[in-house]
Amino acid sequence: MKAFRSMVLVSSDPESMERGAQDVFSALQKGLADFGLEEEISLSMISDVSKSGMDPLVLVYPDAVIYGSVTPKDIPHIVEEHLYKGRVVAEKQIPPYDLTGRVAWLSARKGSLPAENRIVLKNVGLIDPENIDDYIINDGYEALGKVLKEMTPEETINEIKNSGLQGRGGAGFPTGLKWQFVRAAKGDKKYVICNADESEPGTFKDRLVLEGDPHAIIEAMLIAAYAVGADEGFVYIRGEYGLAITRMQKAIEQARAYGLLGEDIFGSGLSFNLHVHAGAGAYICGEETALIESIEGNRGEPRARPPYPTTAGLWQKPTVVNNVETLANIPAIIRNGAAWYKAIGTPSSPGTKVYTILGNVNVTGLIEVPMGITLREVISIYAKGMKNGAAFKLAQTGGSSGSIIPASLQDTPMDFDSYKKAGVSLGSGALLICNEDTCVVDLARVLLNFFRFESCGKCNPCRIGNQRSYEVLTNVSEGVGTEQDLKDLQMMSDQLYELSNCGLGQTAGSPLRDILAHFRAEVEAHTKLKVCPAGICKMSGRRVYQID
Amino acid sequence: MAVRVKEGQDVRKIVRTLVEQHGSEKAELIPILHEINGQFGYISDEAIKELSEQMTLPTSHIYSVATFYRMLSTEPRGRHVIQFCESAPCHVAGGRLVWEKLQSELNLSKGETSEDDKWTLLTTSCLGVCGVGPVMIIDNDIYGNVAPEQVPDILGNYE
Numbered sequence: 001m002k003a004f005r006s007m008v009l010v011s012s013d014p015e016s017m018e019r020g021a022q023d024v025f026s027a028l029q030k031g032l033a034d035f036g037l038e039e040e041i042s043l044s045m046i047s048d049v050s051k052s053g054m055d056p057l058v059l060v061y062p063d064a065v066i067y068g069s070v071t072p073k074d075i076p077h078i079v080e081e082h083l084y085k086g087r088v089v090a091e092k093q094i095p096p097y098d099l100t101g102r103v104a105w106l107s108a109r110k111g112s113l114p115a116e117n118r119i120v121l122k123n124v125g126l127i128d129p130e131n132i133d134d135y136i137i138n139d140g141y142e143a144l145g146k147v148l149k150e151m152t153p154e155e156t157i158n159e160i161k162n163s164g165l166q167g168r169g170g171a172g173f174p175t176g177l178k179w180q181f182v183r184a185a186k187g188d189k190k191y192v193i194c195n196a197d198e199s200e201p202g203t204f205k206d207r208l209v210l211e212g213d214p215h216a217i218i219e220a221m222l223i224a225a226y227a228v229g230a231d232e233g234f235v236y237i238r239g240e241y242g243l244a245i246t247r248m249q250k251a252i253e254q255a256r257a258y259g260l261l262g263e264d265i266f267g268s269g270l271s272f273n274l275h276v277h278a279g280a281g282a283y284i285c286g287e288e289t290a291l292i293e294s295i296e297g298n299r300g301e302p303r304a305r306p307p308y309p310t311t312a313g314l315w316q317k318p319t320v321v322n323n324v325e326t327l328a329n330i331p332a333i334i335r336n337g338a339a340w341y342k343a344i345g346t347p348s349s350p351g352t353k354v355y356t357i358l359g360n361v362n363v364t365g366l367i368e369v370p371m372g373i374t375l376r377e378v379i380s381i382y383a384k385g386m387k388n389g390a391a392f393k394l395a396q397t398g399g400s401s402g403s404i405i406p407a408s409l410q411d412t413p414m415d416f417d418s419y420k421k422a423g424v425s426l427g428s429g430a431l432l433i434c435n436e437d438t439c440v441v442d443l444a445r446v447l448l449n450f451f452r453f454e455s456c457g458k459c460n461p462c463r464i465g466n467q468r469s470y471e472v473l474t475n476v477s478e479g480v481g482t483e484q485d486l487k488d489l490q491m492m493s494d495q496l497y498e499l500s501n502c503g504l505g506q507t508a509g510s511p512l513r514d515i516l517a518h519f520r521a522e523v524e525a526h527t528k529l530k531v532c533p534a535g536i537c538k539m540s541g542r543r544v545y546q547i548d
Numbered sequence: 549m550a551v552r553v554k555e556g557q558d559v560r561k562i563v564r565t566l567v568e569q570h571g572s573e574k575a576e577l578i579p580i581l582h583e584i585n586g587q588f589g590y591i592s593d594e595a596i597k598e599l600s601e602q603m604t605l606p607t608s609h610i611y612s613v614a615t616f617y618r619m620l621s622t623e624p625r626g627r628h629v630i631q632f633c634e635s636a637p638c639h640v641a642g643g644r645l646v647w648e649k650l651q652s653e654l655n656l657s658k659g660e661t662s663e664d665d666k667w668t669l670l671t672t673s674c675l676g677v678c679g680v681g682p683v684m685i686i687d688n689d690i691y692g693n694v695a696p697e698q699v700p701d702i703l704g705n706y707e
């Protein structure tokens with residue numbers, strides 16, 4: 001590789017692009033050429049994990065200076081002052097601690113604030129995702145080398161089992177156990193699938209990993225393939241994630257060119273071919289059996305289970321399906337060992353969790369923190385408090401299939417076990433934080449609107465239950481709801497949970513259950529007093545849906 | 549906007565070329581439908597019939613797949629397709645008012661195409677750019693932090 005004295009990176013996630021990152025990049029190219037610095041300073045675009053409001057970012061290394069809200073007009077000055085003369089342009093600089101991701105770089109001390117701990121997002125925003133060498137320099141493919149040279153497939157599986165890693169897609173199933181099932185399953189052909197159909201509203205962690213560190217996913221899938229005995233894999237990326245799709249395709253080509261994908265990789269006997277499959281717009285395809293149907297060229301309708309994909313998955317062959325975030329943990333676990341990983345997080349839920357913080361808070365964005373921190377800590381430390389000092393009312397976790405968390409649970413440790421005991425779910429890691437101006441009936445209505453559209457329609461409880469719940473909620477929000485309507489909502493929530501075929505239907509009713517359990521008085525104000533306490537619902541007194 | 553194939557171009561011929569490129573295995577159906585949708589703006593009955601012959605799949609199967617996925621359309625759409633995110637994070641960030649403004653500005657409701665074939669107005673589920681909600685996508689351009697008063701200016705960018 002060529003040696004550069006400095007490295008300049010421009011954030012190129014969709015949010016930055018929308019704010020003119022491309023023009024900033026062009027201006028930098030021109031600026032560097034004007035001063036004859038092209039041979040000394042490298043320039044690349046990177047995906048970035050930044051707080052919104054500051055994009056696009058320009059990062060200068062090794063100085064570790066970050067410029068925020070950069071426009072093309074700022075560039076000549078930055079190039080001349082900083083890159084040419086070596087003087088930092090203070091007025092465009094943003095303090096590192098203002099970046100959500102950066103809070104974390106404070107080292108973790110016992111008894112101190114829970115510091116951010118980057119495993120999944122280790123490279124995101126720091127390396128050029130379109131350059132395999134950048135990944136390799138940052139310990140890339142080291143874990144693959146380790147398993148191929150030093151470990152048997154069984155030892156690899158045991159290492160993952162001992163680490164306690166649980167699936168990060170929402171269900172929290174132990175990853176090592178899943179691998180073991182597939183290894184044990186009989187079959188001449190096995191598959192590894194990366195579930196990158198991230199569609200939970202409010203969740204975009206997987207997109208940032210795919211855009212910012214695609215080789216980590218390839219490496220993890222290679223390790224999985226070695227462990228379970230698979231020779232072919234698919235990365236199923238939702239169709240809307242255009243940048244992620246092209247970056248992943250490019251990464252696969254580079255890995256193939258380096259002999260990291262293909263036949264008999266490095267003479268190890270492991271052969272693995274990897275394909276990208278772009279989704280076509282269907283939330284349900286995040287459900288693993290629906291995803292498999294979709295790859296096969298069918299409607300994305302979930303299958304009846306059992307048999308599970310571990311024994312009869314893609315084309316009825318044993319198949320591992322792992323979420324992007326789950327896979328992104330794998331190389332680090334292999335490199336550092338299971339004991340290292342288990343020391344992070346809580347005993348029952350080791351490791352870190354990536355959250356997307358959204359809603360009525362001062363700082364929105366992505367954080368990766370050890371399992372077990374509380375909602376109160378997230379809001380006060382990482383989100384820097386509620387916007388305009390408003391009171392916290394509720395948080396909605398894990399996109400639409402998460403739970404509505406009332407203020408009374410904001411000191412419950414956020415890990416799979418503690419949340420389960422409290423009757424709520426961590427879901428996929430979105431945290432939509434809402435203030436007092438949020439009406440729970442309106443929120444539940446929006447969530448149910450999502451489900452009635454995204455239900456695949458295969459089973460009745462989900463197809464009819466979501467539509468009917470939406471209609472009842474609409475009537476409640478118009479001020480024509482009755483006591484019976486609330487009973488019906490409770491009933492439909494229970495039936496969705498008990499009777500639906502797949503996870504979508506089973507969780508779709510949880511907003512209904514949550515608002516009736518935690519915000520009963522507010523809901524009853526709509527039906528009994530015909531008042532929306534938050535002042536959001538129309539309360540027109542007009543019956544929108546006639547329900548018999 | 550996707551590059552539109554001009555009127556009169558042979559749909560069947562293009563479909564045959566796509567099947568040759570991708571192969572006729574069933575797993576290629578969705579990628580091929582993606583391409584047809586991209587080139588023509590929608591998937592016509594004629595395209596479905598030709599695909600059925602080339603891939604030896606029932607037309608009913610192809611139609612059921614084409615109508616299942618949100619990014620595929622079996623109806624012609626306007627020259628510009630607006631997708632407005634109606635998921636909770638955008639809603640909480642003020643999306644409702646933007647949506648009302650969009651409808652009144654275009655005089656269209658959800659799912660409708662304007663009479664001059666300029667606009668199709670759709671809602672969509674989360675697009676994964678929630679950090680800058682409310683979000684809408686026109687063709688392939690993403691607009692974030694949209695305020696109702698910006699809507700006319702944004703629409704004015706399109707011919």
